[in-house]
Amino acid sequence: MPRFSRARRQDVAEDAARDVDTSRVAMSHVVAARQEGAEGGAALRVEGVTVRFGSRRPALDTVDLSVRAHEVVCVLGPSGSGKSTLLRAVAGLQPLDAGRVWLGGEDQRDVPVHRRGVGLMFQDHQLFPQRDVAGNVAFGLRMRRVPASVREERVAELLSLVGLADAGRRGVASLSGGEQQRVALARALAPRPGLLMLDEPFGQLDRTLRERLVQELRELFTGLGTTVLAVTHDQGEAFALADRVVIMRDGAIAQSGAPLDVWRRPADAFVARFLGFANVVPGRVAGRRVDTPWGRLPLAGGAAAVAPGEHTVLVRPGGVRLVAEPGGLPCEVVARTFHGTHVSVRLRPHDAPEIEATCALHEAPERGDHVHVGFDAQDVVVLD
Known part of the structure; x- marks a missing residue:
C-alpha cells in the first residue's frame, strides 16, 4: 500500500x-x-x-x-x-x-x-462477481430472510447514501475501485x-x-x-x-x-516515531529546561509536572526555527524536500543527531547552506 x-x-x-x-x-x-x-x-x-x-x-x-x-x-x-x-x-x-x-x-x-x-469490510472488497450491485448489497438481507419489499427499500437507501443511487443494475466488474469500495460498505451496513x-x-x-x-x-x-x-x-x-x-x-x-x-x-x-516524528533524543530534565544532544532546550509551562531526571524528548519539526547566529545551534542543511505548502529540511549539527525542521516556502534554506536554529518550548515534549 x-x-x-x-x-x-x-x-x-x-x-x-x-x-x-x-x-x-x-x-x-x-x-x-x-x-x-x-x-x-x-x-x-x-x-x-x-x-x-x-x-x-x-x-x-x-x-x-x-x-x-x-x-x-x-x-x-x-x-x-x-x-x-x-x-x-x-x-x-x-x-x-x-x-x-x-x-x-x-x-x-x-x-x-x-x-x-457485526459487519465486515475488507480491503479486497470480496464482492460477488455473479451478482449486480443491488444483489451484492442485498445479500445479507436475503440471508436473514428479510421480505423483498423491505430489501429493495433498504438497498435503494444505502446506494443513495454511498453515492451510487443509479448503479443497482450494474455489474460489479464494471465499477472503479472506489465504487466497489462503496458497494462493499453498503453491503456491510445493510443488516444494520x-x-x-x-x-x-x-x-x-x-x-x-x-x-x-x-x-x-x-x-x-x-x-x-x-x-x-x-x-x-x-x-x-x-x-x-x-x-x-x-x-x-x-x-x-x-x-x-x-x-x-x-x-x-x-x-x-x-x-512518536510511528507517527512520523524523527526528532527523538534522550534528555535530562531540570526545572523548565531539558539538556539534550542539541543543547539545553526550553520547556513549556506544563513541564512543572515532569519529574527531574532522564527522559526521552521529542521536538516537533514545526518548533525548530531558523534564528540569527548568536545563541542558535549551528547546522548544515543536508536535505531539502518540497511539500507544496512548506519545505522540510534535514539539518546536521556538529557531533549531534540530525534534526528535521519545517520551514515556510520563502524561508527555506538550500541544501549545503549553513544556518542556526532555535527551539520553541511548546514543541518540546517530554515523553514517557
Missing part, C-alpha cells in the same frame, strides 16, 4: 485531529443517540484477549479495549503489531487462547461469526450491524481517492451513528476517520486516546 510522506502524514493527521468532531451531516437525533449510547455502556468490550500462533510471542497479549456505542475507533500500528488479529478475534474468525469478547453486553464465547451481528469492522479498507486505492473516501465515510458514520472498529497502518487515515485512535505494538496497546491528544503527546518514543 502506498504511504504518505512523513510531512504529508503530519499535515493530514494535524488537520484531521483539529476537525475530527465536525460534520456537515450531523443531526440532532444522532447527537442524542450518541449520548444515550455513552450512558448505556460499551458496544464492544475486549477483556484480556490473548492469541498465540505456535511457540512465538503472542499475536495478542492480554489486550483490553472498549468501544462505546456510536464511537469510531481506529486501531493502527506497524505490520505484525496484532491489529488485524484483534479484528479477527472480535469477529469470531480467530479463536482465543484466553480472554473474552463482549458485544452489546453479551459474551461471544462459542457464538459463530454469522450470529455476532451493531458493530461495523473495517480491515485496511482503503489499501488498494490511490492516495487521492483514499483521502476523499475517508472524509466521506467520516460524514456517513456521523450521520448514521454507526459504531466502527477499523484497522489500518496509515495514521493519516486513522486520524481523519476516528473519534479515538489505538496504537498497537507487539500484540499490546501502546497508546489510546483522542487523535489530537495522541498527536500532541505521544506516550513514548515508539509512538
Whole structure:
C-alpha cells in the first residue's frame, strides 16, 4: 500500500485531529443517540484477549479495549503489531487462547461469526462477481430472510447514501475501485450491524481517492451513528476517520486516546516515531529546561509536572526555527524536500543527531547552506 510522506502524514493527521468532531451531516437525533449510547455502556468490550500462533510471542497479549456505542475507533500500528488479529478475534474468525469478547453486553464465547451481528469490510472488497450491485448489497438481507419489499427499500437507501443511487443494475466488474469500495460498505451496513469492522479498507486505492473516501465515510458514520472498529497502518487515515485512535505494538496497546491528544503527546518514543516524528533524543530534565544532544532546550509551562531526571524528548519539526547566529545551534542543511505548502529540511549539527525542521516556502534554506536554529518550548515534549 502506498504511504504518505512523513510531512504529508503530519499535515493530514494535524488537520484531521483539529476537525475530527465536525460534520456537515450531523443531526440532532444522532447527537442524542450518541449520548444515550455513552450512558448505556460499551458496544464492544475486549477483556484480556490473548492469541498465540505456535511457540512465538503472542499475536495478542492480554489486550483490553472498549468501544462505546456510536464511537469510531481506529486501531493502527506497524505490520505484525496484532491489529488485524484483534479484528479477527472480535469477529469470531480467530479463536482465543484466553480472554473474552463482549458485544452489546453479551459474551461471544462459542457464538459463530454469522450470529455476532457485526459487519465486515475488507480491503479486497470480496464482492460477488455473479451478482449486480443491488444483489451484492442485498445479500445479507436475503440471508436473514428479510421480505423483498423491505430489501429493495433498504438497498435503494444505502446506494443513495454511498453515492451510487443509479448503479443497482450494474455489474460489479464494471465499477472503479472506489465504487466497489462503496458497494462493499453498503453491503456491510445493510443488516444494520451493531458493530461495523473495517480491515485496511482503503489499501488498494490511490492516495487521492483514499483521502476523499475517508472524509466521506467520516460524514456517513456521523450521520448514521454507526459504531466502527477499523484497522489500518496509515495514521493519516486513522486520524481523519476516528473519534479515538489505538496504537498497537507487539500484540499490546501502546497508546489510546483522542487523535489530537495522541498527536500532541505521544506516550513514548515508539509512538512518536510511528507517527512520523524523527526528532527523538534522550534528555535530562531540570526545572523548565531539558539538556539534550542539541543543547539545553526550553520547556513549556506544563513541564512543572515532569519529574527531574532522564527522559526521552521529542521536538516537533514545526518548533525548530531558523534564528540569527548568536545563541542558535549551528547546522548544515543536508536535505531539502518540497511539500507544496512548506519545505522540510534535514539539518546536521556538529557531533549531534540530525534534526528535521519545517520551514515556510520563502524561508527555506538550500541544501549545503549553513544556518542556526532555535527551539520553541511548546514543541518540546517530554515523553514517557
